[in-house]
Amino acid sequence: MKNFGLKFHHLGLATDNPKLSLKILKNLGYKPIKTRTNKNYNVKNIICASENHPTVEIVAKMGGKSPIDNIVKKNKNLIYHICYSSNDLKKTISMIEKKNFSIIKISKSYLSPFEGVDASFYFLKGIGIIEIMNFKQKI
Numbered sequence: 848m849k850n851f852g853l854k855f856h857h858l859g860l861a862t863d864n865p866k867l868s869l870k871i872l873k874n875l876g877y878k879p880i881k882t883r884t885n886k887n888y889n890v891k892n893i894i895c896a897s898e899n900h901p902t903v904e905i906v907a908k909m910g911g912k913s914p915i916d917n918i919v920k921k922n923k924n925l926i927y928h929i930c931y932s933s934n935d936l937k938k939t940i941s942m943i944e945k946k947n948f949s950i951i952k953i954s955k956s957y958l959s960p961f962e963g964v965d966a967s968f969y970f971l972k973g974i975g976i977i978e979i980m981n982f983k984q985k986i
Contacts, residue, residue, distance in 0.1 A: 865907035883960035
């Protein structure tokens with residue numbers, strides 16, 4: 848997706864058992880580097896990095912309604928999104944649409960708890976759910 852001005856950032860792993868997910872990732876050589884609680888979405892986010900593997904964000908439900916409810920109810924654990932960064936979100940979306948790819952914004956913009964930038968989720972037909980962080984708007 849480099850041609851769309853996107854750079855890979857992380858994979859999003861929804862889980863109903865963050866302790867188990869973290870234990871497995873640690874055994875694969877990952878280290879948790881940042882943890883945040885998102886009270887707006889009732890989730891806990893843990894960024895896990897590795898020298899040899901792509902970065903993984905564990906997304907775990909804390910209680911109350913959350914965006915991952917249906918995912919963990921059906922699958923328990925699932926890589927459910929790919930996150931990219933963009934230095935110009937409007938240009939990125941325009942380039943995707945000019946190629947006649949279907950992209951639909953499926954969330955309101957929010958402040959990324961890790962990067963301090965606006966981020967949104969999209970459905971990109973043929974890929975699935977992607978998150979795009981807009982680094983042009985870095986706060």
